[in-house]
Amino acid sequence: MFSETLIELLKKDPKICVLTGAGVSAESGVPTFRGKEGIWKKFRAEELATVDAFLSNPELVLAWYQHRRDIIDNIEPNPGHYALAKMEKHFSDFCLVTQNVDALHRKAGSEHVLEVHGNIMRNKCLTCGKPVNRLDFKEGDDIPRCECGGMIRPDVVWFGEMLPADVFAEANKKSFQCELFLSIGTSAIVYPAAGLPIAAKQRGAYLVEINVQETELSTYADEVLLGPSGEILPKLLMAAGIDI
Ligand code: BJW
Ligand code: ZN
Secondary structure, X not given: OOOHHHHHHHHOOOOXXXXXXXXXXXXXXXXXOXXXXXXXXXXXXXXXXXXXXXXXXXXXXXXHHHHHHHHHHOOOOOHHHHHHHHHHHHOOOEEEEEOOXXXXXXXXXOOOEEEXXXXXXXXXXXXXXXXXXXXXXOOOOOOOEOOOOOEEEEEEOXXXXXXXXXXXXXXXXXXXXXXXXXXXXXXXOOOOOOHHHHHHHHOOOEEEEEEOOOOOOOOOOOEEEEOOHHHHHHHHHHHOOOOO
């Protein structure tokens, strides 16, 4: 199932950079963005995760995020998250970059996670950026407001917005330096995060994709491991002789 090249590389304690997407949390019960699962009340995620959507219908967007927080509150990390937390402890140079906002990597025990698209449990003022802790929003509630009058929004990165500069700079640096890059459970179409595996490969890293189906990245990958990440990752660690 795994190439000898990959197993031998893992045994040499390579510098590793991992990019995860919604597919890693799918086995925990978090819907992915694209495909049928990404539809909520007839809206596609792409129609809701924008500043324009929030400005034109803040109740709808806040209700979507509340719906997603409610899901996350009631689920646990899966074996894929735990395997990645194990890898952080096992390898001497390991970087986990996630596009997910669900904080499940941290819940599974990963200590250093670069959350390039933010975190759904945090909020901030749309106008002044002041951080606000978790808010619970019920449909019919008034839109929560900052003391400056601005509307409170989730602290996540919407389309057309910049990623947190320091976090993304670190992710870029680690992808440039790594010897093994794993792209896991992401459709790899949303930039700039989708550029990380390509940049790593161009600088000589061995690129491995783990996904239940092929993606636009598959043709660049040195190895595509087809299947659920919650099954493949623990098997990969075992094959490399790493206790899980
Ligand atoms: C499994 C599995 C299992 C299932 N095991 N696998 C043209 C127009 C407008 C903008 C652009 C444009 N061209 C490029 C852009 C830029 C844009 C972009 O990339 N758009 C593309 C869609 C074309 N990017 C941006 O706007 C970014 N900002 C930016 O570029 O700033 C500079 C700039 C500034 C001003 C103007 C222009 C540029 C920001 C992107 C922010 C993305 N935000 C979201 C929402 C975050 C908050 C939230 O969660 O609500 O991030 S969108 C959504 O997509 C979310 C995800 O993190 C992201 C990626 O999705 P992901 O994780 O890959 O999920 P899926 O569902 O796509 O895929 C799941 C995969 O898992 C699938 O492949 C399954 O097969 C697999 N899977 N089960 C393993 N068990
Ligand atoms: Zn404010």
